[in-house]
Amino acid sequence: MNLLRSALVPLLAVVLAIATGAIIIELSGLNALEAYKALYDGALADRKGIGRTLEKATPLVMGGLAVAFAFKAGLFNIGGQGQLVIGALFAGAVGYGVTGLPWIIHMPLALLVGAIGGALWGMIAGALKATRGAHEVITTIMLNFVALNITDWLTSKVWREPGIIVRTPAIEPSAEIPRWSELPTGFALSVAAAFACWYLLERTTFGFEIRSVGLNPEAARYAGISVSRIVILTMGISGMLAALGGAIETQGVVGRYEPGFNAGLGFNGITIALLGRTHPLGVIPAALLIGAMEAGGSMMQFKADVDPEITEIIEALMLLFVATPILVRWVLRRRDASEISVGAHWGDA
């Protein structure tokens, strides 16, 4: 019942966005039905399409988780892009640089190093906030630029593959995340990560502390929770999640680190988190949806002549329709708080 109600707004938003998208496609002189048929064919019709959708969805789940997790502590992590490229590059470096290890060790090791890189990168913003009061929105945006430049430099100068193209050498087969007959197993990792986040937040004392800090940092401090510690650790975990998205992309899809390959992926995390109502499990359907749009978008262009911009417009509309009621409700809640308190015997008001 509760789940149904919270899923209602996003579902409605998707329907509205698809309907509005159809109008836009028709207005541009194309056949909307044909276009959506092509979208479906590209994203869901066969194993290959589903594999493409899952592949696109994987870093989106991780990026969405990163934003949603930080949000539970009241933090807004805009640094997903920076954390993601750090994770992607470090995983790639371990993937090609370390040789002679069996798959069972090499593959997880590369993931782990990528994850640690992202965690430390996220913690920088957390530590700046906890010790100096610097706002994480500003610092994570700045750290994105720093991360992009560091990874570009490392790729072009230190870990570069000989040749014209600026990229790292291909990773060893022992570092690859395999496919299971067209289906990327990396997606299963991202789903596992989502469930782990949910469990951590809802069942552990650490998660309780994170949520308490997010809801009322002052009261959390009164209750003896170290707010600085929670801020630093939450940003670390958030950065780790984004970085894992990058590492899975490197080890499961791209096969190496190549600058520009994951451009924008980190920012999509904000979209996904909002679409998933900042719930760790809500990001899974949200990422699948956007993943399917991306996977089917090229088919829509190829078969129905729909410009890729139209796909992006439909994605943007979905977010707009989802975000609007959230904003409205947020404003309402702020007003409620300043008004009269309602007696408990009046029921759940």
Add this chain to the structure above:
Amino acid sequence: MDDATPQTPALEAIGIGKRFDTVIANQDVNLRIEKGQIHALLGENGAGKSTLVNILFGLYRADEGEVRVNGEPVRMDSPHDAIEHRIGMVHQHFQLVPVLTVAENIVLGNEPTRGRGLLDLDRAADEVTELAERFSLAIDPGATVEDLPVGMQQRVEILRALYRKADILILDEPTAVLTPQETDHLLEVLRGLAAEGVAIVFITHKLREVLAVADQVTVMRGGRVVGTTTPAETDQAGLAEMMVGRSVVLRVAKTEARPGAGVLEIRDLHVRDDRDRPAVDGLSLEVRSGEIFGIAGVDGNGQRELVEAMTGLRTIDAGAVLLDDTDITGCTPREISELGVAHVPEDREKHGLIGPHSIADNLVLNRYFRPPYARRGLRQHAAINSDAERLVTDYDIRTESIGAPARSLSGGNKQKVITARELSHGARLLVASQPTRGIDVGSIEFVHQQIVGQRDNGVAVLLVSAELDEILSLSDRIGVIFKGRLVAIADAGDIDRATIGRLMTAGSDAA
């Protein structure tokens, strides 16, 4: 005012009904406010007072009933309509722009202009000065609002309503935020305004104020009007009984204290406030087990900083805090709490509760991390919930479910949640800061009994309160704080109300 011919009332509510979903907030409410009279609207939290005045001010629309201004039925769809009908309201949370001046705040929305759209701030200041003189509400029109004490900010609110030519003034719990001195000033101001012909609706749950200032009293309970009376016809006990629906013990029955060994010792403590000025300035005291040590004082004399420093929330510059001879200076809030210090914070919404968390979660906020509430880092909901069920019963917390968010509770029940959590902590020292501020009579009675009960069980209690009545009725020993120092410490029987009042405002020079 006492003419034989009945006057047309300034404001009248007839048969007002209002529901929120399934909840009846007002039912068949009648209210009659006469010109030039102070009408107290009395009731516990959740009795429907705020709903009623919000309807009168156009913030809510009534489902049924009628509002009349000067005998004429009026439609009240928004505060604009109310202002049109010369009704002004002073909200409990001030609606002022902190960075603007007094004059700017007062004219905001009706700014005097010069030429086309140019602000005429000089004229605004003149108008404000003139208005303030007419109603003898002295104020500096050029002062910035955020620098003013709360009582003065409230005066700005009142002047703003008067500037808009209000002759009906609604004040929602105006004394909840005031010191005793500011309260006395406000009551005088209200009397003055009434003498000028302004009709005043004054919401409160403080009985003393009602008897001191009101011409008429309407008591509400459970969304209905229980009755209308005058101070001459009743007394505190009578009003309390009308409010609560049963007779209430207004004075705590307590036996002689049997103090034991010293539990808390504070030596020459120095603490600074948020603006880095000395707030606690060489304060020393001792609290023994089995006694209540009350700190009386006007708000802002270092009480908050003292409490925060000794509970680990604020840095201590110099001096020492000892708990059973253990030096706890500089310990973290968690360490101090674990050593057996319970703390009922001054601001229950901001510091005492995490509003969206469930009541059960709020009841374990000081111990969620240890067995049986947590094992190996995992929360144990069975233990948390069974504890919550027990505390909700023991402390008479009125809620339908322990899973309901704490913010859905009334003020008194919120305070009971905090009290339940802190008193079931097995503490040796209880620090209670303004434990009954803004809560209803029934809850005050309960909280007071709990505090005395703790004392009788041998707990040392440090009580900080701006309510002198509370200090006098609970304390075994009293210290008066003034500018960060205790200017007097005496046994409760050896010091009287007047002396404390003088010491509170003028320090030891007055004694």
